[in-house]
Amino acid sequence: MSDHLHVAEPGKQFRLEHHAPEATPGLSEDEGEALLPELRLRLDELQELLYADRRSAVLVVLQGMDAAGKDGTIRSVFREVGPLGCMVANFGVPTPEEAAHDFLWRYHLQAPARGRIAIFNRSYYESVLVERVHGLVPKSVWKGRYGAINRFEALLAAEGTVVVKFFLHVSKEEQRQRLQERVDNPKKRWKFREGDLDERKLWDDYGAAYEDMVNECSTETAPWHVVPADHKWYRDVVVARALIRRLEALDLRYPEAAPGIVGTIVI
Ligand code: AMP
Numbered sequence: 001m002s003d004h005l006h007v008a009e010p011g012k013q014f015r016l017e018h019h020a021p022e023a024t025p026g027l028s029e030d031e032g033e034a035l036l037p038e039l040r041l042r043l044d045e046l047q048e049l050l051y052a053d054r055r056s057a058v059l060v061v062l063q064g065m066d067a068a069g070k071d072g073t074i075r076s077v078f079r080e081v082g083p084l085g086c087m088v089a090n091f092g093v094p095t096p097e098e099a100a101h102d103f104l105w106r107y108h109l110q111a112p113a114r115g116r117i118a119i120f121n122r123s124y125y126e127s128v129l130v131e132r133v134h135g136l137v138p139k140s141v142w143k144g145r146y147g148a149i150n151r152f153e154a155l156l157a158a159e160g161t162v163v164v165k166f167f168l169h170v171s172k173e174e175q176r177q178r179l180q181e182r183v184d185n186p187k188k189r190w191k192f193r194e195g196d197l198d199e200r201k202l203w204d205d206y207g208a209a210y211e212d213m214v215n216e217c218s219t220e221t222a223p224w225h226v227v228p229a230d231h232k233w234y235r236d237v238v239v240a241r242a243l244i245r246r247l248e249a250l251d252l253r254y255p256e257a258a259p260g261i262v263g264t265i266v267i
């Protein structure tokens with residue numbers, strides 16, 4: 001991890017156990033909470049500029065275990081971003097039609113047009129996570145998918161889409177507390193599924209799958225951010241800062257006025 005954006009360096013061996021989910025390096029909670037409002041506003045400015053510039057798109061990929069905070073991150077980080085050019089795509093168990101296609105099909109359909117941000121709440125990475133852990137496809141199939149994913153992301157990047165990937169890394173104890181809260185709190189109970197407990201039993205298998213995912217698919221064009229996610233405020237600061245950094249690197253500009261569209265012409 002090179003800096004406070006928690007990038008998993010491409011080509012460098014990544015070990016999940018070396019990354020503390022409760023870490024908040026360099027920031028206190030008060031400092032983090034104080035930063036968030038301005039980060040959200042900056043993201044809104046950049047999104048409008050992205051929309052006006054119309055040369056690039058942004059794909060935000062969110063992965064993490066149940067209760068890792070994918071929904072909460074979207075709600076918090078994108079709170080100020082106007083809905084005009086920003087959409088969320090949720091991916092659950094594939095429908096029969098989706099399952100009848102190649103594993104990337106349903107995701108490519110929802111990839112962002114130039115000028116837009118698309119947030120993938122779960123993504124094609126489930127094809128090397130849940131499908132691997134549950135043996136839904138043979139090893140020979142999921143192994144081949146890492147390369148297919150890297151080529152897919154390279155295609156998107158070459159055609160103008162910035163791919164920004166966040167693995168929200170929570171501890172098993174934090175997940176326990178959050179799932180229990182979903183059971184106890186009537187306003188959160190709708191989020192709880194009994195199946196979440198079966199997934200929790202497979203915690204270590206998922207850990208291995210996430211580790212391989214980062215090792216195989218943290219690339220120069222689309223590196224993984226492994227975000228310490230036990231503290232929601234810290235998670236949100238990291239995600240917002242990483243997005244702002246990538247958007248600022250695009251050198252976005254408002255388009256020039258068309259010839260003749262200057263001076264007092266609206267009469
Ligand atoms: P949620 O994110 O709580 O709405 O749950 C979505 C569910 O869909 C999770 O249990 C995922 O494991 C599951 N899911 C997502 N993608 C796939 C996939 N490709 N194959 C099987 N299950 C999936």
Ligand code: MG
Pocket residue numbers: 066067191193196
């Ligand atoms: Mg769920």
